[in-house]
Amino acid sequence: MAKKTYLQALNEALDQEMERDPAVFILGEDVGQFGGCFGVTQGLFAKYGEARVKDTPITESAIVGAATGAAAAGLRPVCEIMFVDFIGVALDQLFNQAAKMRYMFGGKAKIPMVLRAPQGAGIGAAAQHSQSLEAWFMHVPGLKVAIPSTPYDAKGLLIAAIRDDNPVVFLEHKLLYGIEGEVPDQPYTVEFGKAAVVREGADVTLVATAKMVHTALDAAAQLAEMGISAEVIDPRTLLPLDTATMVSSVKKTHGLVIVHEAVKFAGAGAEIAAQVAEQAFDYLDAPIVRVAAPFTPVPFSVPLENAFIPNAADIVEAVKRMRG
Amino acid sequence: MSVSNDQMIEMLRTMTRIRQFETRVQEFFAAGKIPGFVHLYIGEEAVATGACGTLGATDYITSTHRGHGHLIAKGGDLKLMMAEIFGRRTGYCKGKGGSMHIAAVELGILGANGIVGGGGPIANGAALAAKYRGTDQVVVCFFGDGASNQGTTQEALNLASAWKLPVVFVNENNGYGISCPTCKSMAVADIADRAAAYDIPGVVVDGNDVLAVYEAVAEAVKRARAGAGPSLIECKTYRWRGHFEGDACVYRDDQELADWVKKDPLQRFENKLLADGLLDAAKVESIRQEVARELDAAVAFAEQSPLPEAAEVLEDVYA
Numbered sequence: 001m002a003k004k005t006y007l008q009a010l011n012e013a014l015d016q017e018m019e020r021d022p023a024v025f026i027l028g029e030d031v032g033q034f035g036g037c038f039g040v041t042q043g044l045f046a047k048y049g050e051a052r053v054k055d056t057p058i059t060e061s062a063i064v065g066a067a068t069g070a071a072a073a074g075l076r077p078v079c080e081i082m083f084v085d086f087i088g089v090a091l092d093q094l095f096n097q098a099a100k101m102r103y104m105f106g107g108k109a110k111i112p113m114v115l116r117a118p119q120g121a122g123i124g125a126a127a128q129h130s131q132s133l134e135a136w137f138m139h140v141p142g143l144k145v146a147i148p149s150t151p152y153d154a155k156g157l158l159i160a161a162i163r164d165d166n167p168v169v170f171l172e173h174k175l176l177y178g179i180e181g182e183v184p185d186q187p188y189t190v191e192f193g194k195a196a197v198v199r200e201g202a203d204v205t206l207v208a209t210a211k212m213v214h215t216a217l218d219a220a221a222q223l224a225e226m227g228i229s230a231e232v233i234d235p236r237t238l239l240p241l242d243t244a245t246m247v248s249s250v251k252k253t254h255g256l257v258i259v260h261e262a263v264k265f266a267g268a269g270a271e272i273a274a275q276v277a278e279q280a281f282d283y284l285d286a287p288i289v290r291v292a293a294p295f296t297p298v299p300f301s302v303p304l305e306n307a308f309i310p311n312a313a314d315i316v317e318a319v320k321r322m323r324g
Numbered sequence: 325m326s327v328s329n330d331q332m333i334e335m336l337r338t339m340t341r342i343r344q345f346e347t348r349v350q351e352f353f354a355a356g357k358i359p360g361f362v363h364l365y366i367g368e369e370a371v372a373t374g375a376c377g378t379l380g381a382t383d384y385i386t387s388t389h390r391g392h393g394h395l396i397a398k399g400g401d402l403k404l405m406m407a408e409i410f411g412r413r414t415g416y417c418k419g420k421g422g423s424m425h426i427a428a429v430e431l432g433i434l435g436a437n438g439i440v441g442g443g444g445p446i447a448n449g450a451a452l453a454a455k456y457r458g459t460d461q462v463v464v465c466f467f468g469d470g471a472s473n474q475g476t477t478q479e480a481l482n483l484a485s486a487w488k489l490p491v492v493f494v495n496e497n498n499g500y501g502i503s504c505p506t507c508k509s510m511a512v513a514d515i516a517d518r519a520a521a522y523d524i525p526g527v528v529v530d531g532n533d534v535l536a537v538y539e540a541v542a543e544a545v546k547r548a549r550a551g552a553g554p555s556l557i558e559c560k561t562y563r564w565r566g567h568f569e570g571d572a573c574v575y576r577d578d579q580e581l582a583d584w585v586k587k588d589p590l591q592r593f594e595n596k597l598l599a600d601g602l603l604d605a606a607k608v609e610s611i612r613q614e615v616a617r618e619l620d621a622a623v624a625f626a627e628q629s630p631l632p633e634a635a636e637v638l639e640d641v642y643a
Contacts, residue, residue, distance in 0.1 A: 025456065051456065057486060062479035065445015066452055072434055073384070073453035092476065096439050097446060104425035105435060106417035107640030141641050165643035 001184055007177040009151040010040050010116075013158035014078065016187045018048055021076060024162055027054040028063060028080030028116075037082045038118055038177055060090035064115065068098040068167075071113040076162060083129045084117035084171060087136075098167040099142030110165045114158070120173040120211055120261055121309050127297035130305075132262035134209070137169040138239045138271065144168045144192060145239040149213035151181035153236055156190030163189065173210040173261075193240035197249070201231035204319050205249040207272055208259040209235060212310065216259050219315035228319060238268050243275045250276055254285040257318050259310060264292035286322045291315050327377075327538060329602050335377055335534055336597060336608075339369040339590045340615045342393040345402060348619050349392070349409060349423075353569045357627075359411050362423045365393035367532075367564035368496060370589035372397040374537025375464050375494045375557075378545045384432040384450040384463040386443030388496075389424050390563070391436030394466050399431050402622040412629035419632040420640060432461075440501075441474025443467060444493070448480050451489035451548075462490040462548045464541070470501025472515045481556065485522035488553035492544040495558040496531065502567045503575040516558035524554050531559030532589035535596075561589070 035042030376397035408415025519526025544555035
């Protein structure tokens with residue numbers, strides 16, 4: 001198996017699906033010759049041409065609506081929103097149109113579209129280019145939400161998303177584009193709604209998403225040196241959400257810390273905490289703890305941004321406090 | 325564009341269907357038999373009929389909150405529509421959509437829409453699919469004067485013109501966005517003037533003249549099928565009822581309504597066909613009676629259909 005970056009894995013997924021299925025096409029801002037703002041669509045314009053890799057005006061409603069209408073008419077569009085923060089411009093087309101058409105129409109429409117968007121802080125891009133908005137999308141019946149943390153999952157989840165008959169919001173963390181991992185050359189899918197136990201442990205469960213999976217793994221390594229065995233779980237998709245894997249882990253470890261880069265208040269962690277509390281309260285030795293960003297916009301200056309993003313020390317501290 | 329005699333009689337029948345359908349909905353809503361709220365199309369029948377008269381079965385439309393007329397003109401089944409409006413499980417959407425969300429993808433009807441300006445971007449997507457596949461399908465995007473001010477509509481017009489998509493944007497200018505007259509919501513007198521911003525044809529037609537609408541839209545459809553891109557057709561018309569049933573219409577005076585009622589598009593077309601000798605009074609009456617019987621059947625179907633079971637709330641969220 002070859003080592004590839006997260007970005008290469010995404011690019012390979014797009015390439016292989018376009019090769020396999022002529023109904024798959026890409027549209028978005030600067031996705032053509034430019035190759036995408038972060039380079040995810042690089043080379044695809046040269047290979048598939050303008051008809052299948054379409055540069056759009058900087059009009060997000062028009063992009064998401066075009067994807068929605070094309071999907072309703074039977075194509076499989078993959079649209080890119082350059083930064084997830086821009087989704088606000090197009091939100092009606094996503095949450096009132098794409099997400100609800102099937103239900104409103106009594107199950108008679110399929111909207112097989114993917115909306116890819118980079119999110120996350122850490123590049124000094126400040127408040128309108130750095131948010132983690134997964135909780136917004138989780139609140140909308142009809143959408144699915146994928147949030148890969150590894151190159152392997154990035155490829156497998158994106159192929160699964162493209163083949164899915166529902167609108168999928170596919171959230172890529174921009175600081176993960178460069179990380180490397182084992183990625184098979186052949187096409188494969190990672191099933192939605194199946195969390196990954198990325199590190200096994202016995203004393204505490206850390207549920208983390210996106211870049212925070214890696215931060216949680218760093219914390220788990222530090223905790224191991226202190227004699228605390230942490231299990232790290234990556235949900236991989238937040239909608240559907242695999243609570244069963246988390247609940248069974250908590251039944252074993254009796255403690256849960258949830259980590260995400262989005263603001264803590266009303267974040268994905270709140271839903272995870274509620275579900276685990278509902279299903280495994282009697283197994284918990286201590287209250288569930290969330291480690292997440294403070295309730296502020298993402299700041300610009302380096303020390304401020306660093307203070308905003310949760311780090312491994314925050315997680316270690318939370319686990320130590322939890323264990324008294 | 326020549327319209328055959330048979331086509332004209334069919335258009336009269338469609339307009340009669342819409343008028344009678346809406347009149348029934350009005351009555352049943354007043355009687356408390358229809359939940360939610362409804363926006364009626366009475367007075368605007370010529371627009372849907374003329375525009376959809378130019379389309380084939382595989383062409384698409386996107387509709388609006390005031391969509392019953394569009395759906396009927398595109399071939400929607402009156403029984404399934406009425407059942408949906410009554411909230412029955414036999415309706416087009418199994419009672420999950422109601423008046424504002426009726427759709428029939430198999431007829432190219434991509435849905436009425438509860439969001440003003442929601443349809444334009446979606447119309448582009450369907451048109452893009454047609455172009456992508458190399459079919460000659462076109463999309464008619466119905467939108468109101470209110471929607472013409474929305475960013476989504478302007479984004480859609482821009483993308484359609486930049487990509488030469490086969491869309492005909494059919495604007496129904498009925499003079500009011502809910503209560504706000506167009507003279508307060510926009511500085512232009514003609515919405516069609518906005519076509520200049522996108523270098524596409526912009527045409528104003530009398531929206532109460534079904535043949536004028538037909539001719540303008542047919543020309544735009546021909547252009548779209550030929551790959552020359554979108555057009556914007558503004559149809560000046562008027563809604564006889566309020567924005568919604570129950571609207572007291574404090575924002576307009578009775579005289580204005582009375583003036584427009586005199587311009588009744590249905591009566592006008594009937595008079596024309598009678599004057600041209602295409603049919604006689606007896607034929608007009610028989611069309612009315614035939615349509616009334618269709619409506620009787622549609623209402624009976626709706627009233628006799630079961631309501632959805634509570635457990636069905638969970639179905640159809642995901643494919």
